[in-house]
Amino acid sequence: AQSVAQPEDQVNVAEGNPLTVKCTYSVSGNPYLFWYVQYPNRGLQFLLKYITGDNLVKGSYGFEAEFNKSQTSFHLKKPSALVSDSALYFCAVREAGSSNTGKLIFGQGTTLQVKP
């Protein structure tokens, strides 16, 4: 069965410092991986995805993520955090392949708090 783990409920960083939000996944085949961000009282907003190719993917608002197949991880990173990055972040996975319905499996979310 597919699953996603986000081991940290909350990550605290100071503005200007680099940030990392961790994600590990489990699928039986090749994964498609996603990061979404959720601001209060808003829906989920797509940040970036890994489908195939370069393991380092770049997304919106300066975020990037590195796909590591051997460690089954897809950590979200940003070189310099902003206070406005404070939000709830979700990692999600779906299994590649034509038989897959496209259903996303989400982690439980990590709250990012960036302090001035």
Next chain:
Amino acid sequence: EAGVAQSPRYKIIEKRQSVAFWCNPISGHATLYWYQQILGQGPKLLIQFQNNGVVDDSQLPKDRFSAERLKGVDSTLKIQPAKLEDSAVYLCATTGTGVSYEQYFGPGTRLTVT
């Protein structure tokens, strides 16, 4: 392009009452998903439509939840009768027909069952 629209944004009902949520997808998006997001958890898929057909409803509590997507555009999700544990945010998401894979989410409907 306009995003995914949902209404109402908030709803408070008593247990055993019924409630309905509405979703209008991005124009041309054939695949539509309904997710339930309980506080402190990630979204969980309830049902997926491809045009007006159901692709996956394995996680839908069919004794009380129902959903339809008439004409392959708008969709409604209904709960009857509601239970306290149905309190959650109900998110609608859609995907285009290309190979973009990402899902586009609406703002959600926050349901409180008292």
